[in-house]
Amino acid sequence: xxxxxxxxxxxxxxxxxxxxxxxxxxxxxxxxxxxxxxxxxxxxxxxxxxxxxxxxxxxxxxxxxxxxxxxxxxxxxxxxxxxxxxxxxxxxxxxxxxxxxxxxxxxxxxxxxxxxxxxxxxxxxxxxxxxxxxxxxxxxxxxx
Numbered sequence: 001x002x003x004x005x006x007x008x009x010x011x012x013x014x015x016x017x018x019x020x021x022x023x024x025x026x027x028x029x030x031x032x033x034x035x036x037x038x039x040x041x042x043x044x045x046x047x048x049x050x051x052x053x054x055x056x057x058x059x060x061x062x063x064x065x066x067x068x069x070x071x072x073x074x075x076x077x078x079x080x081x082x083x084x085x086x087x088x089x090x091x092x093x094x095x096x097x098x099x100x101x102x103x104x105x106x107x108x109x110x111x112x113x114x115x116x117x118x119x120x121x122x123x124x125x126x127x128x129x130x131x132x133x134x135x136x137x138x139x140x141x142x143x144x
Contacts, residue, residue, distance in 0.1 A: 005141040007059035011134030013126050014063060014080040016042050020126030023056055024134045029143035031134040033127035042079045046090065053091055060093050064100030064133040098137040
């Protein structure tokens with residue numbers, strides 16, 4: 001049985017060119033968009049990831065799984081799983097995976113609602129999607 005969820009967590013919305021990152025607290029079940037990392041063929045600057053982990057000292061990380069509508073895997077799903085394995089292997093952190101279907105749509109709606117118009121800021125959607133992913137996972141764990 002997994003350990004209870006507590007403390008600070010980071011979430012990643014993995015993509016081929018960008019990786020959105022969010023941070024949140026299990027106590028409140030809420031998160032906030034943090035940063036969008038550049039990636040090359042799905043690979044971030046691992047030193048930058050290490051700096052984020054050192055700064056936030058999370059209990060674990062959540063990685064969104066981009067599944068097809070029918071729940072089956074895609075190339076993106078396999079890439080996200082590989083990214084999650086690398087996070088665990090490099091940093092020894094607890095890594096959780098969560099279905100991220102429709103997280104980008106939810107993120108776009110949130111950003112639009114907040115700003116009154118669609119956002120044009122590069123990377124804003126990716127980090128907001130990471131926030132949606134984290135809050136979804138917190139909700140599934142029964143946090144706040």
